[in-house]
Amino acid sequence: MSTQLIESAPVTTRPASRIRSRAGGLAELGPIAAFAVLLVLFAIIAPNFFTVFNLTNVVRQVSITAIAGVGMTLIILVRGIDLSVGSLAALTGSLAALSLAADPAGHSLGGAVLAVLLALAVGAVVGALNGLLVTVAVVPAFIATLATMTAVRGVALLVTDSSPVSIPDGPYLRIGLGDVFGVPIPVIIMAVVFGLGYLVLHRMKIGRRIYAVGGNPEAARLAGIRVNRVLMFVYVFGGICVAISALILSSRLSSGQPAGSVGLELDVIAAVVVGGTSLFGGRGRLAGTFFGALLIGSLVNGLQLLNVPDYWQRIVTGAVIVAAVVLDRLVRRDRTTS
Amino acid sequence: MTGTISAPADTAFVRMTGITKSFSGVHALRDVTLDVHLGEIHALVGENGAGKSTLSKVLFGVYAPDAGEVLVDGRPRHGGAAASAAQGIAMVHQELTVIPSLSVGENVLMGIEPAHGWFIDRRRLTALARTYLERVGLDVDPRRPAATLSVSGQQLVEIARALAQDARIIILDEPTSSLGPEDARRLVGLMRELRDGGHGIVLISHDLTEVLEVADRVTVLRDGRLVASDRASAFDEDALIRNMIGSDVSAVYERGDRSAQRIAPNGPALRVDGLAAPGVVSASLQVAPGEVLGVAGLVGSGRSELLAAIFGATRATAGAMELFGEPYRPRRPGDAIRAGIGLVPENRKEQGLSLDHSIQHNFELAALDALSRGPWVSRARGAELYAAYAKRLRIKAPDPGAPVATLSGGNQQKVVLGRVLATGPRVLLLDEPTRGIDVGAKAEVHRLIRELAESGLAIVMVSSVLQELLLTCDRIVVMRGGRTVGELDAASADEESVLSYAFKG
Numbered sequence: 001m002s003t004q005l006i007e008s009a010p011v012t013t014r015p016a017s018r019i020r021s022r023a024g025g026l027a028e029l030g031p032i033a034a035f036a037v038l039l040v041l042f043a044i045i046a047p048n049f050f051t052v053f054n055l056t057n058v059v060r061q062v063s064i065t066a067i068a069g070v071g072m073t074l075i076i077l078v079r080g081i082d083l084s085v086g087s088l089a090a091l092t093g094s095l096a097a098l099s100l101a102a103d104p105a106g107h108s109l110g111g112a113v114l115a116v117l118l119a120l121a122v123g124a125v126v127g128a129l130n131g132l133l134v135t136v137a138v139v140p141a142f143i144a145t146l147a148t149m150t151a152v153r154g155v156a157l158l159v160t161d162s163s164p165v166s167i168p169d170g171p172y173l174r175i176g177l178g179d180v181f182g183v184p185i186p187v188i189i190m191a192v193v194f195g196l197g198y199l200v201l202h203r204m205k206i207g208r209r210i211y212a213v214g215g216n217p218e219a220a221r222l223a224g225i226r227v228n229r230v231l232m233f234v235y236v237f238g239g240i241c242v243a244i245s246a247l248i249l250s251s252r253l254s255s256g257q258p259a260g261s262v263g264l265e266l267d268v269i270a271a272v273v274v275g276g277t278s279l280f281g282g283r284g285r286l287a288g289t290f291f292g293a294l295l296i297g298s299l300v301n302g303l304q305l306l307n308v309p310d311y312w313q314r315i316v317t318g319a320v321i322v323a324a325v326v327l328d329r330l331v332r333r334d335r336t337t338s
Numbered sequence: 339m340t341g342t343i344s345a346p347a348d349t350a351f352v353r354m355t356g357i358t359k360s361f362s363g364v365h366a367l368r369d370v371t372l373d374v375h376l377g378e379i380h381a382l383v384g385e386n387g388a389g390k391s392t393l394s395k396v397l398f399g400v401y402a403p404d405a406g407e408v409l410v411d412g413r414p415r416h417g418g419a420a421a422s423a424a425q426g427i428a429m430v431h432q433e434l435t436v437i438p439s440l441s442v443g444e445n446v447l448m449g450i451e452p453a454h455g456w457f458i459d460r461r462r463l464t465a466l467a468r469t470y471l472e473r474v475g476l477d478v479d480p481r482r483p484a485a486t487l488s489v490s491g492q493q494l495v496e497i498a499r500a501l502a503q504d505a506r507i508i509i510l511d512e513p514t515s516s517l518g519p520e521d522a523r524r525l526v527g528l529m530r531e532l533r534d535g536g537h538g539i540v541l542i543s544h545d546l547t548e549v550l551e552v553a554d555r556v557t558v559l560r561d562g563r564l565v566a567s568d569r570a571s572a573f574d575e576d577a578l579i580r581n582m583i584g585s586d587v588s589a590v591y592e593r594g595d596r597s598a599q600r601i602a603p604n605g606p607a608l609r610v611d612g613l614a615a616p617g618v619v620s621a622s623l624q625v626a627p628g629e630v631l632g633v634a635g636l637v638g639s640g641r642s643e644l645l646a647a648i649f650g651a652t653r654a655t656a657g658a659m660e661l662f663g664e665p666y667r668p669r670r671p672g673d674a675i676r677a678g679i680g681l682v683p684e685n686r687k688e689q690g691l692s693l694d695h696s697i698q699h700n701f702e703l704a705a706l707d708a709l710s711r712g713p714w715v716s717r718a719r720g721a722e723l724y725a726a727y728a729k730r731l732r733i734k735a736p737d738p739g740a741p742v743a744t745l746s747g748g749n750q751q752k753v754v755l756g757r758v759l760a761t762g763p764r765v766l767l768l769d770e771p772t773r774g775i776d777v778g779a780k781a782e783v784h785r786l787i788r789e790l791a792e793s794g795l796a797i798v799m800v801s802s803v804l805q806e807l808l809l810t811c812d813r814i815v816v817m818r819g820g821r822t823v824g825e826l827d828a829a830s831a832d833e834e835s836v837l838s839y840a841f842k843g
Binding site: 204 | 672
């Protein structure tokens with residue numbers, strides 16, 4: 001049942017069918033193959049890993065990095081990076097919680113909608129700020145988002161007075177905890193975000209421009225593309241994706257955590273890179289990001305079930321990230337020279 | 339004409355025999371034999387893909403041959419490229435490897451810096467570097483950052499580095515292709531000096547005139563095989579070209595048909611008046627529909643910069659432009675494209691194509707708006723349009739979904755040209771349209787340019803190859819120091835008259 005969930009996500013099946021039709025699809029199969037191996041391994045050795053309950057839980061957890069990963073994939077495709085993800089998730093989750101806590105109607109449906117819109121708007125605004133720093137101020141993305149990472153964390157602590165904001169019981173909590181016909185709502189949201197990301201990248205003009213700007217910015221400019229607009233788009237899109245992740249996270253925790261999600265950006269970047277997207281831009285796919293997130297998520301989960309101590313979990317995760325990237329590089333080199 | 343010692347064959351410093359090398363089953367070299375003597379300039383010529391670069395990289399140790407033997411000074415060549423210096427072989431690559439943030443002297447003595455223990459001895463480094471710089475005729479302070487040197491200066495630094503490493507054989511890959519005529523002439527002089535000083539030089543060049551002028555021996559490669567190797571005096575340009583392409587020359591260098599109407603009754607398509615922009619001081623020109631206007635000048639004279647300004651890639655700071663009688667002032671390339679101006683940029687790898695991406699996507703890039711309904715790209719329309727242009731421009735590509743990097747230079751150039759034409763321009767700007775493409779493909783591009791002009795386009799074409807301008811254009815304007823300094827009728831102009839404007843204005 002729960003494996004079907006994974007396979008029925010629209011984004012994962014469609015590119016998979018294209019992979020076979022393209023020469024050299026092996027490189028893009030890397031994260032999928034690694035995930036399959038891991039799945040079988042844990043099913044054998046980890047107690048309770050291959051159960052509906054556990055796998056549902058894994059996918060719920062993974063949805064947070066995977067959704068933010070959609071935005072990050074677009075940003076990395078244009079040779080950018082976004083380090084402000086964790087801070088922005090903390091800020092948008094906290095603001096949603098604050099707005100719900102302040103709802104005089106005591107967490108009505110209207111209040112929940114307002115909280116969601118507020119979080120998405122703030123995500124877009126901070127994304128736009130990142131975009132403006134990169135395009136207008138011409139600050140390298142690494143530095144620009146390092147700055148917003150620090151400043152946005154400060155804002156999150158400021159507006160919450162540095163303490164967690166609990167969310168009263170109500171419809172908002174269904175975002176992270178509810179399900180529809182047995183399918184967890186975070187999984188549905190994830191499927192929608194990936195579907196949207198696919199349309200943007202592979203069906204819309206902006207997608208072609210994103211790949212073009214990442215592949216060769218100067219050529220894109222001379223082809224009449226307004227490079228700065230493309231950069232603005234991906235950073236705003238990325239900010240909104242982070243806000244969506246933050247909605248799920250705050251709802252699962254029933255609170256906004258202004259000091260939480262530290263280092264989330266690194267998990268997200270790891271998922272994108274393990275998924276085969278090149279940090280040099282212009283090359284990568286959302287399906288890779290999905291399986292990258294799933295790979296890392298189920299790895300951590302399986303190790304937890306095996307009672308592997310936390311520090312070993314980290315060491316193993318680090319090793320797997322390196323292994324995935326090295327493997328990917330070897331496969332690519334094979335393809336280009338043979 | 340040269341003071342070369344006619345060395346007996348057994349004194350060859352480098353002897354390559356039966357060299358075969360293939361990449362993914364495709365032969366790049368088959369059973370090629372090459373001797374290089376000290377005190378001679380040995381030129382390697384051939385079309386792109388003929389195997390010149392592969393052969394020189396086998397000699398330099400970048401590739402190990404699949405079969406065959408390389409003897410250096412009587413001993414088998416060993417180790418990779420890093421072991422070349424120790425065996426007396428140096429290579430100056432087409433893409434220069436000078437490190438811009440280091441000083442000139444540090445670049446010259448890279449890897450062999452004079453030192454006290456772990457610390458570099460700056461004074462000795464400067465003094466030593468100066469002696470090598472003098473030998474290559476580069477009069478600059480070795481302490482200067484290498485980034486401040488021109489391309490020709492950086493090239494000389496690399497040659498000085500080869501001398502510092504005590505190289506006996508120096509491989510020069512297209513050394514003059516990015517130099518203006520004056521610098522090129524200086525380099526040719528230096529090659530002769532090095533030869534007379536007892537070095538062996540392997541010269542890879544597309545410039546046949548230069549090859550015949552400077553080389554002692556010439557080896558012609560075609561499709562990875564050696565087709566001719568003899569003393570330079572045994573060849574003339576036609577003979578070289580015949581050997582390179584394996585067919586008769588007259589078909590290749592056919593002078594374009596100039597029957598196109600010269601002056602349109604409705605006035606010029608594009609008129610540029612006293613334009614100033616980054617790199618352009620003051621440029622004026624006009625071009626009519628159906629006309630090809632050449633822009634000649636030395637490298638750095640502002641030719642490419644003029645095209646960039648017309649295309650809106652840089653902002654004009656003074657002057658005026660008119661497009662079909664309407665004032666025209668582009669703020670960015672998109673404005674130019676919408677107004678009906680297309681640019682085929684100078685360097686297709688850096689400015690034209692996204693090499694990892696498919697031919698189809700590269701082709702569609704500039705015409706996306708026309709291929710889309712709202713924000714959605716129509717794949718069917720894209721495929722249809724590509725098919726039409728692939729046919730018209732005779733693009734030879736088996737699969738439009740394949741990465742554009744898999745195409746030959748000529749076909750890549752046609753993809754860029756097709757992309758530009760797909761935007762429906764009325765004025766076409768071409769910057770070095772035949773750079774780095776095969777002799778055969780060049781002739782085809784020349785024909786296409788004439789065809790496009792005859793279909794009514796106004797074309798402005800920048801080229802460093804004067805012969806190409808004289809063949810293809812109706813009129814030629816000459817630039818010098820950022821200014822347009824003269825205009826010539828291509829039918830009556832010759833290389834000398836153009837050059838006299840370019841040098842003296």
